[in-house]
Amino acid sequence: MDAFTTHTGTALPLRRSNVDTDQIIPAVYLKRVTKTGFEDGLFAAWRNDPNFVLNLPQYAGATILVAGPDFGTGSSREHAVWALQNYGFKVVIGSRFGDIFRGNSGKAGLLIAVVDQKIIEELWDFVEEHPAAPITVDLVERQITAEGFRAEFEIDDYTRWRLIEGLDDIGLTLRHVDHIDAFERNQPAYKPKTLPAKVANVD
Amino acid sequence: MGKTLSEKVWDHHVVRTAEGEPDLLFIDLHLVHEVTSPQAFDGLRQAGRQVRRPDLTLATEDHNTPTLDIHRPIADPVSRTQVETLRKNASEFGIRIHSLGDLDQGIVHIIGPQLGLTQPGLTVVCGDSHTSTHGAFGALAFGIGTSEVEHVLATQTLPQARPKTMAVNVNGQLPVGVTAKDIVLALIAKVGTGGGQGYIVEYRGSTIEALSMEGRMTICNMSIEWGAKAGMIAPDETTFAYIKGRPHAPQGADWDAAVAYWETLRTDSDAVFDAEVDLDADKLTPFVTWGTNPGQGVPLAAAVPDPETFAEESDRTAATKALEYMALKPGQKMRDIRVDTVFLGSCTNGRIEDLRAAAGVIKGHHVAESVRMLVVPGSTRVRLQAESEGLDLIFKDAGAEWRAAGCSMCLGMNPDQLSPGERSASTSNRNFEGRQGRGGRTHLVSPLVAAATAVTGTLSSPADLSGTR
Numbered sequence: 001m002d003a004f005t006t007h008t009g010t011a012l013p014l015r016r017s018n019v020d021t022d023q024i025i026p027a028v029y030l031k032r033v034t035k036t037g038f039e040d041g042l043f044a045a046w047r048n049d050p051n052f053v054l055n056l057p058q059y060a061g062a063t064i065l066v067a068g069p070d071f072g073t074g075s076s077r078e079h080a081v082w083a084l085q086n087y088g089f090k091v092v093i094g095s096r097f098g099d100i101f102r103g104n105s106g107k108a109g110l111l112i113a114v115v116d117q118k119i120i121e122e123l124w125d126f127v128e129e130h131p132a133a134p135i136t137v138d139l140v141e142r143q144i145t146a147e148g149f150r151a152e153f154e155i156d157d158y159t160r161w162r163l164i165e166g167l168d169d170i171g172l173t174l175r176h177v178d179h180i181d182a183f184e185r186n187q188p189a190y191k192p193k194t195l196p197a198k199v200a201n202v203d
Numbered sequence: 204m205g206k207t208l209s210e211k212v213w214d215h216h217v218v219r220t221a222e223g224e225p226d227l228l229f230i231d232l233h234l235v236h237e238v239t240s241p242q243a244f245d246g247l248r249q250a251g252r253q254v255r256r257p258d259l260t261l262a263t264e265d266h267n268t269p270t271l272d273i274h275r276p277i278a279d280p281v282s283r284t285q286v287e288t289l290r291k292n293a294s295e296f297g298i299r300i301h302s303l304g305d306l307d308q309g310i311v312h313i314i315g316p317q318l319g320l321t322q323p324g325l326t327v328v329c330g331d332s333h334t335s336t337h338g339a340f341g342a343l344a345f346g347i348g349t350s351e352v353e354h355v356l357a358t359q360t361l362p363q364a365r366p367k368t369m370a371v372n373v374n375g376q377l378p379v380g381v382t383a384k385d386i387v388l389a390l391i392a393k394v395g396t397g398g399g400q401g402y403i404v405e406y407r408g409s410t411i412e413a414l415s416m417e418g419r420m421t422i423c424n425m426s427i428e429w430g431a432k433a434g435m436i437a438p439d440e441t442t443f444a445y446i447k448g449r450p451h452a453p454q455g456a457d458w459d460a461a462v463a464y465w466e467t468l469r470t471d472s473d474a475v476f477d478a479e480v481d482l483d484a485d486k487l488t489p490f491v492t493w494g495t496n497p498g499q500g501v502p503l504a505a506a507v508p509d510p511e512t513f514a515e516e517s518d519r520t521a522a523t524k525a526l527e528y529m530a531l532k533p534g535q536k537m538r539d540i541r542v543d544t545v546f547l548g549s550c551t552n553g554r555i556e557d558l559r560a561a562a563g564v565i566k567g568h569h570v571a572e573s574v575r576m577l578v579v580p581g582s583t584r585v586r587l588q589a590e591s592e593g594l595d596l597i598f599k600d601a602g603a604e605w606r607a608a609g610c611s612m613c614l615g616m617n618p619d620q621l622s623p624g625e626r627s628a629s630t631s632n633r634n635f636e637g638r639q640g641r642g643g644r645t646h647l648v649s650p651l652v653a654a655a656t657a658v659t660g661t662l663s664s665p666a667d668l669s670g671t672r
Binding site: 023 | 245261267282457614635
């Protein structure tokens with residue numbers, strides 16, 4: 001995973017609450033077996049509307065999504081994170097996120113910056129007034145800045161550290177494989193195993 | 204101070220803990236399906252890693268699969284590739300798989316319990332948010348993303364920050380015609396779709412204790428729909444009786460040792476939850492959704508709400524958008540809403556008791572002429588059980604379609620979908636925009652309401668059929 005310290009880009013205001021992962025990418029787009037090419041499914045149901053914010057020319061090339069409350073609720077599909085990344089987003093700023101989506105983003109390297117809904121409202125107004133204004137999201141300082149605008153954001157320390165270092169979780173866990181070995185040696189016999197397979201008799 | 208159920212199970216699985224880091228949790232059971240796993244297996248290959256514990260891993264095909272002509276190759280080539288990729292990965296990494304056509308194939312959350320693999324006190328994960336279903340057994344079960352699927356495959360562990368705890372106390376006797384589905388829909392309407400964010404929830408109280416395992420699974424299944432990390436119910440005699448004798452249930456001395464442990468899995472009397480919610484079961488009535496998230500629901504006897512009556516501006520905006528999408532007007536009676544399709548099935552309500560309950564309502568009636576009804580058992584064994592009881596004939600005689608097992612119309616990924624503008628009464632778990640097919644409009648309902656609605660063509664309860672309302 002690439003290290004993430006700071007990102008500067010333009011933003012796109014998505015004035016909607018409860019944008020679940022089915023809206024971010026509908027299930028029909030989940031059939032691919034790769035992590036790329038999901039950008040065509042991003043917000044697919046809304047893309048037909050020429051007035052949908054993603055279709056407005058002033059926001060073309062935006063890399064920071066300013067989302068409404070409860071963004072990324074619902075299905076666990078990491079494809080939602082890949083679709084946002086494939087489309088070009090590096091950061092999502094919002095006030096509340098679905099747990100699984102936020103976790104997936106941290107693993108895949110999409111920065112989730114949590115701020116008060118009041119800050120979101122200010123950001124929406126700011127971006128709509130100045131769509132070409134560069135916004136900087138600084139993970140080291142946990143700060144969002146633009147000309148005449150500054151806000152702190154929240155992210156848990158561990159995810160922040162991992163993103164800044166560009167570390168992959170599996171590699172980190174495998175440093176402690178001796179702990180896993182020890183844990184496995186102490187498991188009671190009654191715990192189930194999937195192998196060898198046992199099946200019920202047919203009535 | 205004592206511990207809650209979830210804290211006990213959590214503490215039993217901590218492989219490593221360190222200041223400033225999430226706990227490393229051991230995973231006892233990893234369920235895998237075709238949609239969220241291919242990129243994880245690819246990751247393993249690229250890093251030259253193996254599956255650490257194939258003997259704690261189980262794969263099946265459910266999301267993408269058709270429910271008709273299952274013995275023919277899958278018609279959609281992209282879907283076929285995804286299913287074939289799972290088969291190839293299972294074979295390469297030595298994972299047990301129940302493929303389409305196999306007796307133990309079915310929705311991943313139906314087959315775990317059915318095989319007796321889902322047991323109290325386990326940690327269960329799957330790349331699917333409805334993994335919370337398995338919490339009905341007193342397991343700590345939650346959905347994960349594909350990066351985490353790869354992590355579990357490689358290490359059989361997951362780093363997890365400890366969530367807060369919440370109790371949902373449901374007490375009282377459920378009125379006739381009110382089910383586990385109505386409890387959870389009413390709960391979500393009360394607390395909102397974000398009400399459980401950051402919590403592991405324990406459902407408790409006399410109403411929960413009186414529910415069958417299948418009813419408990421329905422409730423835990425929808426924990427994610429109000430944002431909870433997981434939902435759990437303390438195991439009891441009902442749980443033990445359900446597990447006993449299943450293929451992977453412990454036997455002999457192992458059974459006794461397991462039960463002795465399982466009996467310790469209850470919240471201590473002096474334990475304190477971070478939050479509590481109370482729900483009175485006596486006052487519940489059949490519950491249905493009107494909007495585009497599972498929290499937008501009302502009693503069946505009520506009317507579509509006026510967005511202006513919501514206190515929060517974001518709720519007003521969301522309700523206005525939802526009514527526009529659903530083509531409904533404030534004040535319209537829920538019972539007057541006509542549907543085109545009724546879907547009975549899914550990991551929420553695709554088990555044998557759900558099919559029996561719906562068959563009991565529909566027997567002797569006929570599906571309304573304007574309605575298509577799909578009955579999709581949650582697993583192949585549920586289908587066979589239903590057929591052995593003659594339930595398939597009851598549904599077919601009533602004019603419903605009897606299908607093979609899978610996720611079917613719950614998620615608009617396989618051939619079973621709504622057309623744009625079509626409206627369904629669905630026993631599934633999500634009424635999101637386009638969830639059942641682009642432009643489709645979904646009302647979430649219980650199996651009883653689904654069956655009655657199929658007969659009348661408008662949202663109805665069984666009492667409406669017999670005139671006893």
